[in-house]
Amino acid sequence: MTVLDTQHVTSAPRRRDSSRRRGGRAGYLFVAGYAILLLAFGVFPTVYSLYLSLTNDRGQFTGINQFTKVMGDYRFVPAFTNILFYLVMWLVVLVVLTVLVAVVLRGRMKPGLSAVFRFLYYIPGALAGVASVLVWLFMLDPAVSPVSWVLDAMGKDTFAAVLSPGDLPVIFVLIAFWTGAGGWIVVMYGALNNIPDEVIEAARMDGAGPWKTAWHIQIPMIRQWIAYMTILAFAAGTQLFVEPQLLQTASLGRVSPTWSPNQLAYVFAFQQGDFNGAAAISVFLLVLGVIVAGLLVWRSDMFKLDEK
Amino acid sequence: MTYTASGSATRPQRGKPSRALSVLVVGVLLTALLVFFVLPVLWLLLAPTKTAAQITHDSPLSFGSFAQIGKAWHHLVDFQDGALLLWLRNSAVYSGGSLILTLVTSVPAGYALALTRFRGRKLLLTVTLITMIMPSATLVLPIFLELNRFHLIGTVWSVILPMAFYPFGVYLVYIYFATSLPREILAAARIDGCSEWQIFKLIALPLAKPVIGLVAFFSFVGNWNNFFLPYLVLPNSDQFPVQVGLNQLLSSTPAFNPVAGAGLNITIPELALAIIIAILPVLALFLFSQRTLVSGMLAGATKE
Numbered sequence: 001m002t003v004l005d006t007q008h009v010t011s012a013p014r015r016r017d018s019s020r021r022r023g024g025r026a027g028y029l030f031v032a033g034y035a036i037l038l039l040a041f042g043v044f045p046t047v048y049s050l051y052l053s054l055t056n057d058r059g060q061f062t063g064i065n066q067f068t069k070v071m072g073d074y075r076f077v078p079a080f081t082n083i084l085f086y087l088v089m090w091l092v093v094l095v096v097l098t099v100l101v102a103v104v105l106r107g108r109m110k111p112g113l114s115a116v117f118r119f120l121y122y123i124p125g126a127l128a129g130v131a132s133v134l135v136w137l138f139m140l141d142p143a144v145s146p147v148s149w150v151l152d153a154m155g156k157d158t159f160a161a162v163l164s165p166g167d168l169p170v171i172f173v174l175i176a177f178w179t180g181a182g183g184w185i186v187v188m189y190g191a192l193n194n195i196p197d198e199v200i201e202a203a204r205m206d207g208a209g210p211w212k213t214a215w216h217i218q219i220p221m222i223r224q225w226i227a228y229m230t231i232l233a234f235a236a237g238t239q240l241f242v243e244p245q246l247l248q249t250a251s252l253g254r255v256s257p258t259w260s261p262n263q264l265a266y267v268f269a270f271q272q273g274d275f276n277g278a279a280a281i282s283v284f285l286l287v288l289g290v291i292v293a294g295l296l297v298w299r300s301d302m303f304k305l306d307e308k
Numbered sequence: 309m310t311y312t313a314s315g316s317a318t319r320p321q322r323g324k325p326s327r328a329l330s331v332l333v334v335g336v337l338l339t340a341l342l343v344f345f346v347l348p349v350l351w352l353l354l355a356p357t358k359t360a361a362q363i364t365h366d367s368p369l370s371f372g373s374f375a376q377i378g379k380a381w382h383h384l385v386d387f388q389d390g391a392l393l394l395w396l397r398n399s400a401v402y403s404g405g406s407l408i409l410t411l412v413t414s415v416p417a418g419y420a421l422a423l424t425r426f427r428g429r430k431l432l433l434t435v436t437l438i439t440m441i442m443p444s445a446t447l448v449l450p451i452f453l454e455l456n457r458f459h460l461i462g463t464v465w466s467v468i469l470p471m472a473f474y475p476f477g478v479y480l481v482y483i484y485f486a487t488s489l490p491r492e493i494l495a496a497a498r499i500d501g502c503s504e505w506q507i508f509k510l511i512a513l514p515l516a517k518p519v520i521g522l523v524a525f526f527s528f529v530g531n532w533n534n535f536f537l538p539y540l541v542l543p544n545s546d547q548f549p550v551q552v553g554l555n556q557l558l559s560s561t562p563a564f565n566p567v568a569g570a571g572l573n574i575t576i577p578e579l580a581l582a583i584i585i586a587i588l589p590v591l592a593l594f595l596f597s598q599r600t601l602v603s604g605m606l607a608g609a610t611k612e
Contacts, residue, residue, distance in 0.1 A: 026504030030420030033413035041473040042439035045450035126590035128533040146368035282446040
């Protein structure tokens with residue numbers, strides 16, 4: 001809290017008024033460039049997407065017809081169930097492990113050693129997207145994998161067995177954690193770094209061990225960053241596309257081409273030529289994302305520093 | 309245990325085994341994660357040194373020969389007359405161009421959102437947050453249609469402009485300034501007669517170096533690795549960034565696509581080498597900026 005409380009030191013009311021006016025005019029200039037991009041590639045596409053989902057291919061208003069149509073599609077429920085399983089697992093694993101590791105690395109470890117760990121954990125972060133999926137194709141193929149003995153132990157001795165439908169969410173969590181966690185550990189470490197040493201020292205003087213300090217002081221103080229990570233990881237998770245798409249290619253069709261909602265939207269748009277249906281799926285994802293993010297923002301006081 | 313022993317004496321005795329245990333647990337966790345993160349990378353680095361046959365028969369973490377790397381490299385460059393080099397150049401143009409646009413727009417915007425008051429500020433902030441948490445793939449499709457309407461499909465701008473829109477960066481800059489640049493400094497500068505531009509240039513920008521580095525880094529990495537957008541808006545192979553190129557390479561590999569891959573020399577070592585080359589810029593960037601990333605993260609005026 002001390003981080004944010006520094007903001008609450010207010011200057012004299014008159015000075016604030018004048019700075020508000022002067023800052024105001026300049027403010028418009030400072031945000032102009034970004035605002036144009038926001039309108040062109042954020043707001044407009046969203047509105048357009050909503051418009052498409054409420055009309056048909058001749059531009060006639062059709063109400064919720066597009067939504068009932070895609071919901072009635074036999075691939076809709078499986079795709080959303082898949083993504084739900086994946087998201088729950090992914091978020092739990094990500095939050096628990098990144099915060100835990102950041103606390104440990106920020107703790108009593110020598111700074112140099114901690115930097116080495118952070119670097120090594122981050123390396124896979126450079127392999128996002130296609131590259132990471134390709135690497136994991138090899139890791140999961142018992143014929144070439146360095147951990148084929150692990151796969152064997154689990155009774156998975158062929159590539160086909162590894163890619164059984166029930167295991168796909170776990171595989172995607174592995175890939176996402178492998179590429180994404182290192183970066184978040186760096187961010188969480190930075191957030192912990194920002195907690196003044198005096199606060200930690202005071203907790204230690206009061207007899208709190210490292211775990212107690214972490215649980216009662218450090219984690220509450222970085223909860224806005226945790227919420228932030230959760231929101232972005234959730235958003236990224238709902239848009240899963242490359243991973244199942246490539247796995248589908250490489251498995252010669254054993255993985256469903258509509259495993260994730262985004263793949264389903266892609267099939268609707270570019271294989272069935274149904275942009276309205278695709279837009280309806282996008283709107284489902286959008287509403288889902290906004291609800292979850294809203295809950296997290298509200299629960300974590302993420303906007304607290306903005307109340308004044 | 310009797311009460312004659314002082315309380316302070318029992319504490320360290322009880323603490324020792326639990327401390328040792330927690331060190332052990334922590335050690336196991338860190339090591340397990342280390343193996344998890346590093347092992348696939350190690351495998352990837354060793355794969356191009358071996359032939360396809362050696363990869364399946366030799367021990368997975370063995371080293372082949374340097375000569376084989378050269379062979380794999382030649383096979384790669386031969387693929388569609390140096391397509392890989394072209395893809396790398398494209399990636400550099402796309403990521404570099406959008407990075408510049410991102411920085412020029414997001415840093416002043418985040419600063420103004422945090423430290424100035426203007427009508428519509430709260431709205432802008434809310435819309436930014438909503439867009440940021442919106443799955444960007446949600447927008448790719450409508451963006452595709454929008455670009456199509458303005459006849460930009462297949463042009464450099466159809467990739468650079470959407471990529472330059474980076475609400476995450478604006479939000480990072482906003483949080484940074486809101487939490488670590490006391491408004492009093494600005495008020496003092498204003499009293500000294502600085503213009504808003506001067507305040508931004510002389511006070512805010514120098515303090516913002518760490519967060520600018522962070523935004524630049526995340527933006528570059530994100531754009532370099534972007535697949536979905538260029539996959540949709542760029543129809544020609546000679547326009548592909550390297551990520552989309554890798555996809556094409558994958559479907560030209562006989563192991564994964566026996567028909568299309570016939571007669572080509574693209575096997576697992578070549579694919580592994582292509583992956584390494586594709587990620588090299590990002591890896592190098594991280595190597596050079598790691599200190600700024602970590603030490604600069606959030607550490608600002610509040611720490612003094």
